[in-house]
Amino acid sequence: MNATLHIVSMGPGDSAYLTPSADQALEAAQTVMGYRLYLDLLGQRMAGKRRVDFELGQERDRARAALAEAAAGVPTALVSSGDAGIYAMATLVFETIEQAYPTACPNVEVVPGISAMQLAAARAGAPLGHDFCAISLSDLLTPWAQIERRLRAAAEGDFVVALYNPVSRRRTWQLDQARDHLLAHRAPETPVVIARDLARADESVTHTTLEALNTYTVDMLTVVIVGNSQTRQFGGHIYTPRGYHTKESLLATDEHG
Amino acid sequence: MNATLHIVSMGPGDSAYLTPSADQALEAAQTVMGYRLYLDLLGQRMAGKRRVDFELGQERDRARAALAEAAAGVPTALVSSGDAGIYAMATLVFETIEQAYPTACPNVEVVPGISAMQLAAARAGAPLGHDFCAISLSDLLTPWAQIERRLRAAAEGDFVVALYNPVSRRRTWQLDQARDHLLAHRAPETPVVIARDLARADESVTHTTLEALNTYTVDMLTVVIVGNSQTRQFGGHIYTPRGYHTKESLLATDEHG
Numbered sequence: 001m002n003a004t005l006h007i008v009s010m011g012p013g014d015s016a017y018l019t020p021s022a023d024q025a026l027e028a029a030q031t032v033m034g035y036r037l038y039l040d041l042l043g044q045r046m047a048g049k050r051r052v053d054f055e056l057g058q059e060r061d062r063a064r065a066a067l068a069e070a071a072a073g074v075p076t077a078l079v080s081s082g083d084a085g086i087y088a089m090a091t092l093v094f095e096t097i098e099q100a101y102p103t104a105c106p107n108v109e110v111v112p113g114i115s116a117m118q119l120a121a122a123r124a125g126a127p128l129g130h131d132f133c134a135i136s137l138s139d140l141l142t143p144w145a146q147i148e149r150r151l152r153a154a155a156e157g158d159f160v161v162a163l164y165n166p167v168s169r170r171r172t173w174q175l176d177q178a179r180d181h182l183l184a185h186r187a188p189e190t191p192v193v194i195a196r197d198l199a200r201a202d203e204s205v206t207h208t209t210l211e212a213l214n215t216y217t218v219d220m221l222t223v224v225i226v227g228n229s230q231t232r233q234f235g236g237h238i239y240t241p242r243g244y245h246t247k248e249s250l251l252a253t254d255e256h257g
Numbered sequence: 258m259n260a261t262l263h264i265v266s267m268g269p270g271d272s273a274y275l276t277p278s279a280d281q282a283l284e285a286a287q288t289v290m291g292y293r294l295y296l297d298l299l300g301q302r303m304a305g306k307r308r309v310d311f312e313l314g315q316e317r318d319r320a321r322a323a324l325a326e327a328a329a330g331v332p333t334a335l336v337s338s339g340d341a342g343i344y345a346m347a348t349l350v351f352e353t354i355e356q357a358y359p360t361a362c363p364n365v366e367v368v369p370g371i372s373a374m375q376l377a378a379a380r381a382g383a384p385l386g387h388d389f390c391a392i393s394l395s396d397l398l399t400p401w402a403q404i405e406r407r408l409r410a411a412a413e414g415d416f417v418v419a420l421y422n423p424v425s426r427r428r429t430w431q432l433d434q435a436r437d438h439l440l441a442h443r444a445p446e447t448p449v450v451i452a453r454d455l456a457r458a459d460e461s462v463t464h465t466t467l468e469a470l471n472t473y474t475v476d477m478l479t480v481v482i483v484g485n486s487q488t489r490q491f492g493g494h495i496y497t498p499r500g501y502h503t504k505e506s507l508l509a510t511d512e513h514g
Contacts, residue, residue: 016277016281017276018276018277091383098492112274112376118370118372122347126347129348129351130344131390136387141501142501143501146501150416157390241348242349244399
């Protein structure tokens with residue numbers, strides 16, 4: 001009796017980044033659930049579907065309701081912004097399965113999408129062109145000490161760093177501390193991308209430096225990319241070269257496609 | 258006279274993950290360049306275009322040729338698999354601009370796409386559900402000592418780790434060393450996803466453990482995702498919960514969408 005639950009990534013902003021695979025999953029669904037404003041963005045794709053709107057902050061409710069709908073035999077899509085697998089709904093669905101459906105679980109398929117850091121990177125140039133990491137600065141579910149451990153590791157490893165959830169109304173000091181951890185291992189003039197409200201009418205992508213990065217330069221709709229020791233700013237673009245440049249490496253070809 | 262060069266991400270495999278934004282960029286192009294097999298996958302999208310095929314390993318030539326075409330006034334698309342901004346063509350174009358077009362550079366726009374780790378994660382569940390990093394094990398352009406520094410940092414920071422380019426015909430020992438660096442800080446039974454030839458007819462996604470991971474389990478078409486201390490395997494899925502679980506966190510709502 002179980003139907004399939006598709007966890008569908010919308011990508012950032014409007015549907016310019018919604019893949020054909022995501023479109024198929026929406027088409028197959030009879031019920032579509034998600035944050036109200038995301039469902040609005042789907043426009044004609046919602047025609048003929050049962051629509052279940054949720055408010056921000058009801059992530060656990062969304063996961064439970066979507067699983068219950070699929071368990072009742074209704075093909076269902078749960079919509080997530082960005083990539084559902086990166087700081088979004090997918091993992092919450094699997095947590096809920098383990099807690100609430102330990103034996104007979106609906107079939108779940110995740111459809112990947114463009115995460116905010118990827119569009120931020122594309123707009124700026126290619127800052128994620130070499131090894132990078134993604135760190136959420138939200139300490140609501142992760143102790144700050146663990147987040148600091150990651151920031152220190154990212155700094156010591158010279159990773160390009162994408163910072164998600166840099167601030168919120170209640171979290172106002174985390175970004176400044178993150179900057180200081182990174183400044184301990186990289187130059188004050190390290191290039192930084194600040195991308196806000198991507199793929200929306202109010203999109204802004206600005207460039208700054210690590211020393212100039214602070215809580216007042218971002219808001220809840222922002223993703224931040226901090227370059228590593230090799231990241232360069234040239235001709236209005238920020239990019240991280242593929243390797244650590246030596247005379248040999250500049251002449252070499254490589255294996256990437 | 259300069260025209261725009263679009264660096265277009267195809268996503269993995271066929272066109273199920275090619276975004277409308279990528280489609281638009283291809284449509285706007287008069288010349289489309291890229292690795293021969295990727296251009297074959299574009300099928301009808303190539304109709305009426307000048308097509309310039311490259312072999313594997315000619316990445317620098319592709320970047321130079323695409324920039325020259327756009328600089329000559331021809332709207333051009335340079336195609337890249339996965340996300341052009343992640344271990345792919347985009348950063349090489351910006352490197353080439355800085356070297357060859359220091360003053361008058363063609364307009365370049367990057368169209369992001371689904372990278373291999375994202376589809377691998379979606380197929381397996383949600384292993385990238387919390388902080389993660391991406392590390393390429395190719396030491397052709399990056400000294401192995403720097404890669405080891407990253408592996409140690411990733412292990413110390415308890416990041417989920419996506420390993421790109423785990424082996425090649427000439428690089429046969431790097432994955433075993435990477436595994437040993439991670440084993441120094443995480444359990445032998447840590448869940449691992451091995452994803453090969455994603456979105457192609459021969460796709461395989463298998464689950465293993467960190468201690469069982471070795472060079473013989475992968476090839477050049479593989480991406481590997483190693484879980485962190487929190488990553489769970491349940492009901493055929495591998496997922497990393499959003500936070501570090503405490504009684505409080507299980508009751509909390511959060512800010513993610």
